Amino acid sequence: MFGTTGLFNELQRIQREMEEVFGSTPWANGIRSSNTGFPPVNVGTTADEVDVYFFAPGVNPESWDISIQNNVLSVAGERRVIREEGASYYRKERFDGEFRRTFSLPDDIDAEKVDANYKDGVLHVRLQRKESSKPRQIKVN
Amino acid sequence: MTDKTELATKNETDIKPVAKQSEPSIRPAVDIFEDESGITLHADMPGISRDRLNVKVEGETLTIDGDAQIPVPEGMEPLYADVRATHYQRSFTLSSEMDTDKVEASLNHGVLTLRIPKREEHKPRKIEVKVG
Numbered sequence: 203m204f205g206t207t208g209l210f211n212e213l214q215r216i217q218r219e220m221e222e223v224f225g226s227t228p229w230a231n232g233i234r235s236s237n238t239g240f241p242p243v244n245v246g247t248t249a250d251e252v253d254v255y256f257f258a259p260g261v262n263p264e265s266w267d268i269s270i271q272n273n274v275l276s277v278a279g280e281r282r283v284i285r286e287e288g289a290s291y292y293r294k295e296r297f298d299g300e301f302r303r304t305f306s307l308p309d310d311i312d313a314e315k316v317d318a319n320y321k322d323g324v325l326h327v328r329l330q331r332k333e334s335s336k337p338r339q340i341k342v343n
Numbered sequence: 344m345t346d347k348t349e350l351a352t353k354n355e356t357d358i359k360p361v362a363k364q365s366e367p368s369i370r371p372a373v374d375i376f377e378d379e380s381g382i383t384l385h386a387d388m389p390g391i392s393r394d395r396l397n398v399k400v401e402g403e404t405l406t407i408d409g410d411a412q413i414p415v416p417e418g419m420e421p422l423y424a425d426v427r428a429t430h431y432q433r434s435f436t437l438s439s440e441m442d443t444d445k446v447e448a449s450l451n452h453g454v455l456t457l458r459i460p461k462r463e464e465h466k467p468r469k470i471e472v473k474v475g
Binding site: 241242243244245246247248249250251252253255257258259260261263283286288289290291292293294295296297320322323324326 | 383385391413425
């Protein structure tokens with residue numbers, strides 16, 4: 203399925219999509235952005251918050267290292283795949299090791315109001331927008 | 344889309360209308376290894392809880408599938424997505440020495456572990472030699 207060319211095209215496609223999304227302000231592709239390919243990430247927004255989902259099954263919960271500095275969200279962790287010695291392996295497709303993904307955040311994120319929840323192998327990071335930047339209904343008299 | 348389905352499609356005649364596009368599904372990454380007593384499979388299925396997972400054996404085909412459940416706030420607009428489907432599916436063909444009645448499954452932080460033991464009757468048989 204993934205010949206050398208196919209995989210390369212796929213990577214290019216992902217990069218292109220990343221650029222489409224993060225290449226424009228406020229989601230600029232920050233100089234500190236990094237991507238190990240694992241875990242896959244989805245990002246969604248509402249008027250109140252930005253939600254980032256990391257599809258990272260089997261991560262040691264104690265290894266999660268989530269931080270925000272200079273408006274960059276950094277998420278790191280470790281997944282160790284235990285290999286059985288003496289067994290014959292037919293497939294080894296799963297990611298093994300340490301990973302880190304970083305994202306430049308929109309300017310209106312309140313770094314004090316962030317929570318993260320790891321459930322069924324999905325890390326959900328919720329970032330609240332600052333009160334002042336939320337859309338406000340203006341009444342017409 | 345499993346390998347099996349693709350094979351089936353190739354055997355169909357040209358007259359048949361194009362099949363309706365099925366729901367896109369994710370093929371979970373797996374590790375599979377064998378030791379003396381059986382085969383172990385680990386599959387990455389983030390977002391899958393116990394009650395949304397299906398493991399079934401039909402004939403000699405083992406299928407794992409399920410739908411991920413992701414908590415999404417109301418009115419959320421997608422901004423970027425590596426993962427574009429919530430349905431997982433993958434099939435494997437087993438061989439006859441596998442004891443499909445004794446498959447054990449467990450789920451931990453979105454990783455499915457399956458243990459498929461080998462049948463007991465596959466022990467070597469001793470043959471007596473008569474001296475005439």
